[in-house]
Amino acid sequence: MPTFQQIIFNLKQYWADRGCIIQEPYDVEVGAGTMCPETFLRVLGPKPYRVAYVQPSRRPADGRYGDNPNRLYKHSQLQVILKPAPADVIDQYLGSLAAIGIDLDAHDIKLEEDNWEAPTLGAWGIGWQVMLDGLEISQFTYFQQCGGIDLDLVPTELTYGLERITAFLQVKDSVYDIDWSSDFKYRDVRYADELQYSVYNFEMADIPTLWKLFDLHEGEAARLLKLYDPKAADKPRFPLLPAYDQVLKCSNLFNTLDARGAISVTERVGVIQRVRKLAVGVAQAWVDQQQEAAQ
């Protein structure tokens, strides 16, 4: 039975063999691998790209103090971007399942309609959830828009719910019981994270402080975006990537405030709009900056 980390090694090797850059997780908190610049910004523009990385994805509202066997504040998502999508992309995906020991002849695999949409990123795509013997193991998406921009090349995004897949393969009813390595269980590695972040997100996060941080990060991103000049000769050196980090900070703060129950009725839609506006602003400037760089 492969360990959690062996499954990750196998998947990374599989996609590296198919031309993917293997990236390490992005070092700013995100709610999903899609939000990392390696996806959000790289899918824009006409340049082909292939990348795979495991991204710890933080969803404050999903925390359960380490009590729930299937729900996590922070889960590990393997994210693969193939831009443009090859014609045999589904076969390649199925091949990756075989590479982690899933016998495709003996299991039931179905692709069920599931279109993806991320309002805060101005992004959406068409695709499926992949069901393995009734378990949703992956999300498969053909991106159509990102940052409100129609994409030049259509990338495929493949995401693997690594804890779930491992629990399935190791026949474990709780993610905490899965073998991370031959010597350590998932519980040994992550239980404290789950417990402490649940306490923080639901009970102890200081609401005024989080709002203050939100405003500061938002202000910094907005300040930078205002300074971006599409006509400037030296625009390739303009710090759009740092501006995007500020957007990610806002997004994570929003999620934390939401879990904390601090976002009122009227505020909610407005806050989503504020984040979206920044994300779309960065995406548009990025496309402009890349065009220049390509010439």
Next chain:
Amino acid sequence: MNLPFLLEIGTEEIPDWMIPNALENLHLLFEKLELPHESVTLDATPRRLVLRVDGLPDRQADSEERVLGPAKSAPPQAVAGFARKQGIKPEDLVVESTPKGEYYTFTKKVEGRRTIHILADALPGIILGIYFPKTMYWTAKNGPRFIRPIRWIVALLGEETVPFEIAGVRSGNLTAGHRSLGAREVVVTPADYVERLRDHYVILSAEERRGRIQNHFASLHVKSGRVKSGRVKADPALLETLTYLTEFPTPITGSFDPQFLELPEEVLVTVMRHHQKYFSVEDAEGKLAPQFVAVMNIPADPEGFVRSGNERVLRARFNDARFFWETDQKKPLVDRKQDLAHVTFQAKLGSYLEKTDRTVALTAELGGDGHAQRAAELLKCDLTTELVKEFTELQGVVGGLYARAQGEPEPVWQAIYDQYKPAGLEDSIPRNRTGQIVSLADKLDTLRGCFAIGMIPTGSRDPFALRRAAQGVVKILVEGKLELPLRGLIQPDEALVSFFEDRVRYYFRDHRGFKYDEVSAAMATKEADWANLVDLEGRLLRIQSLRTSPDFVPVVESYKRITNILEQGKYIPADDYDDYGDYEPGAELALYQYLVQEMQGRPIEQWISGLQPRLASFFEQVMVLGDNLPVRQRRLKLLRGIQNEFTKTADFSLIVTTS
């Protein structure tokens, strides 16, 4: 020579619910080509849309076309020029007389096009013209759009490939088998296509796939092992979904720990049906059994991997549900009311707490008793429960279940449970009076609020499902026999009144089957308000039963005649009735007596047959629009009196009669 034609559009997995419409659309587009043919067969799996046609000719019939040349009087150079252009000699032209004069003409033989060329030209447009509710592009921006990427195309006319290309895919004779069990490339001909697919684990016929699933249901009865006299709960929609979600469906029976049966059946069934696409099983008494039927997309599960995998997934799901069920119970519904301040109903209409307050007030206004007001107060509290966050489709039902568990009286919990009923015109209305009142209040509040802020449904845009809400109001009022004055509840919003008018028409016409003119006549009359729906239904039923009586057509005709005369005579009602003198003995007096003695205050079906002969002799013997003004007024007044009795039921001038 008659040829078979095979078109297979090979795609990535198409959403199951879109497939039947897409096939119908493909058929329609093909028929627009107007190619002569014998039969057409349409089939589909998630990965292929297939059109098969028998008896196509190799080429279309030759035809002749008359080409009009210069006039006979034209100079010879012009005539020679025309002949040259047509590729013939001037002496081959004939002179024909036409309405415009004599002209040189030439009968051109047009050779019939080869069918294969017609198809090659038309198919790309046909394929990309198939309507889907949501499409994508996959090659690059501005590339072709389809429901999912097209990966192969089989297009064969007899043995020959119909050549064309879409999105870089060339048509050919190669299909693909089942994703994991079949070959990637399989050579086919129109003759062996279905069998070749079967060799590669694809059952082309939806009928056959459906049958494979249903056969398993039947076998459950006789199986004595895992399921004892279990019966699969009929679920035609799920059966359809699974038929179009698989290429080689094979059902398997799994089981779950009977301990989970402590959870409400609604929750268990929702998990199985909506989240896992399983059929549930009931025992001989109709109670939920700890089994389920899942449908795989492979032929067998010899090692039991798929069964045990599905059982584990279901166990995790049920464990989640139990966790939510138990956690939610720690905070009773009534303590959740204030939390509704944090749940948005609609940005401009405020939170669900505000909506709750409005609904409670409206419930009282509608005459709801203490139970109704209690139900209204707790109505939306389940929105803050974990169970509803997880299973949003169980909104209302979950509230009802918690209310019952927390000891609320039966009318109260049932009212909460049924609040979203009716889900459609086929669904039943809330089961008790309390539920009907509360459901009305909730729906009316939504409608009034949304209309007040200009959120009025247009075309297919109706995000708050206001049409369904209004339809529900109509259905509850009529079928609950609730004599509530709807107009008072929706006025003065004219847009809302006319929105309801449409819904009422739709309900009586499309759902209840009343005829177009009956509904128009019953709603148009000024003597009764259509918005009193119970009354409207009663009037419609009367008209409907009258319609079969032999007196109906003549009486309607007479009614129209009365209306015409009243218009011609410019009759204005006045109360100085007696000044016009006495009714003339004979037909006039007889009609008057019939009016006051038999008609007034009685339902139309009691007097309509007696009216006909009296009215006929009145028109025969009496001149209404004579010169003697008082007499004329008297007779007009009499006719107006007759008309009034009709219009208490309907405006019969809108009834369409064939004569």
